[in-house]
Amino acid sequence: MPTLRWRPTPPFAYRRWVERNVHAHQVAGYRAVTLSVKRAGQAPGDATDAQLDAAADLADRFSLGELRVTHDQNLLLPWVKSDDLPVLYAAVKAAGxxxxxxxxxxxxxxxxxxDFCxxxxxxxxxxxxxxxxxxxxLDEVFDLGEIDLHISGCINSCGHHHSGHIGILGVDKDGTEWYQVTLGGSDGSHHAPVAVPGKVIGPAFAASEIADAVEAILDTYRAQRQAGEKFIDALRRLGLEPFKAAANACRTTTARESTEAVAA
Ligand code: SF4
Incomplete structure (x- = not known):
């Protein structure tokens, strides 16, 4: 297999991919590589048959035939030689x-x-x-840094909403969709090493409000973070109130009345 080495500086996109999607390995000379199954136009974790065939080919070529599904809805190549990373990147990019x-x-x-459950x-x-x-x-996403956003369509919690820094739980009221928001949860991963459930910030949001509410929470983080401070750390320093106030400001009058009924 040809080994391609970047000289003198790897392209920016490649460096970003290595930063986010390539992980340390216990065996010298190897890396683990996550194939991101999160992109516009497809549901998180969804892949077509052709995309799965491409992932299987990548596993055969670069990872001793082994491919794993991760709990956060991605695929992992666990046995990638460090020297193969540039060639793998080109193949991964071609496969989407x-x-x-x-x-x-x-x-x-x-x-x-x-939609399915x-x-x-x-x-x-x-x-x-x-x-x-x-x-x-993508620049904005990098600027926001590490944030776990988890969405479940019901209290069975298959989307692990309770362990998201931002959690969204679908609730039903007389056949209408509503979304309860929790903040400050953590699954104990490296960027928030203590596992705790998130706290509910108030009555559920209407379907038409939930994206605005999340955006308001992110805007509050941008406005009030300290230099280099991660979202979860800012949340713990500032407490829920400023985030809750920003999210609540996104409610429409009708929704506010209705969510009070939901909470009652
Ligand atoms: S959390 Fe509820 S809606 Fe979502 S997959 Fe599980 S059972 Fe279905």
Whole structure:
């Protein structure tokens, strides 16, 4: 297999991919590589048969035939030789798995929700799609840094909403979709090492409000963070109130009345 080495400085996009999608390995000379299954136009974790065939080919070529599915709805090549990374990057990019967003907000978890699951109270995928569309600017996503956003369509919690820094839970009221927001949860991963459930910030938001509410929470972080401070750390320093106030400001009058009824 040809080994391609960048000289003198690798392209910016490659460096971003290495930063986010390539991970340390216990065996010298190897890396683990995440194939991002999070991109605009497809539900988080969804892949076509052709895309899965391409992932299988990548595993055969670069990872001793081994490919793993991760709990956060991505694919992992666990046995990649460090020297193969530049060639692998080109192949991963061609296969559509090179979005350098692992651990960032667009690497969100979303359960199938009401589009596919008979148990759902609300749809998850349209919420994920709207947020992905609003966060299409990769520079903005990098600026926001590591944020776990998790969406579940019902209290069965397959989207692990309770462990998201930002969690969204679909709830039902008389056949209408509503979305409860939790903040400050953590799954104990490296960027928030203590596992805790998030706290509910108030009555549920209407489907038409939920994306605005999340955006308001992110705007509050941007406005009030300290230099280099991660979202979860800013949230713990500032407390829920400023984020809650910003999200609540996105409610329409009608929704506010209705959510008070939901909470009653
Ligand atoms: S969280 Fe609820 S809606 Fe989502 S997949 Fe699980 S059971 Fe279905």
């Amino acid at each position: 798995y090179a979005t350098p967003n692992i651990g960032l907000i667009t690497d969100m978890i979303a359960c199938p929700g009401g 008979a148990l759902a109270n609300a749809r998850s995928i349209p919420v994920a799609a709207e947020l992905t569309e609003r966060l299409a600017d």
